[in-house]
Amino acid sequence: AYRWRTAEPMASYLATVAVGRFVTEESVTPDGIRLFTAVDPESAAASEDVLARIPAVLKWSAGKFGPYPFSSAGAIVERTGDSAYALETQNRPVFPGPPDTALLVHELAHQWFGNSVTPATWRDMWLNEGFATYAEWLWVADHEDVPVEESFQEAYESDANWAFPPADPPTAAELSEPPVYGRGAMAVHRVRLAMDDDRAFFALVEGWTKAHRHANASTGDFTAYVEEETGRDLTELWDAWLYGRSRPPLEG
Secondary structure: OOOOOOOOOOOHHHOOOOOOOOEEEEEEOOOOOEEEEEEOHHHHHHHHHHHOOHHHHHHHHHHHHOOOOOOEEEEEEOOOOOOOOOEOOOOOOEEOOOOOHHHHHHHHHOOOEOOOEEEOOHHHOHHHHHHHHHHHHHHHHHHOOOOHHHHHHHHHHOHHHHOOOOOOOOOHHHOOOHHHHHHHHHHHHHHHHHHOOHHHHHHHHHHHHHHOOOEEEOHHHHHHHHHHHHOOOOHHHHHHHHHOOOOOOOOO
């Protein structure tokens, strides 16, 4: 018999088992986080440079979102074509072939948003994907000189992001559609703009990950938290960016 235990709580959908031939590596980040990567031999050479950035991405993420919520991290990289999508499985996100940096940033951000702060229901999935997408915007702003406002504008102009409200997907089939990601990230940015204080905004985000660390949280929990912390009624923001069925104007 074999038993496996995790050091921290884990939602059942975040467990994974990988079976196959892998090139494995173990190490420890300068911050003391244990790393384990398992890469299909066919993907090893093309994955090496990006996976080497895991410690840097984790450190950068902790500076934005608060301390890394788990005791280990890493990645599983499959052979290209074995699966069709990446998944934020806890501590070891799975990639369908060699990832680029943007995808690595996205899946590692999920360790905070989705894995530690887990959605109360599937309708709350935008809390996972919106923040992970926003992490991509923050990364390219800090490392590639692409302003967050530019990423926001690109998402705003994409018709695909307006198919339905991110906090009210019509069916389970839409949980992985663009509005949950792009419009979810737009909602996060609108909170930042409403606060008009970057230090306060990132303190709020870090406070959110701390308040619901290793727990479930709903959209209602998030909106109530933001309003309590800011002391503001943001009903119009939520109605427009989370629940509205048409593209709101950018003025105001």
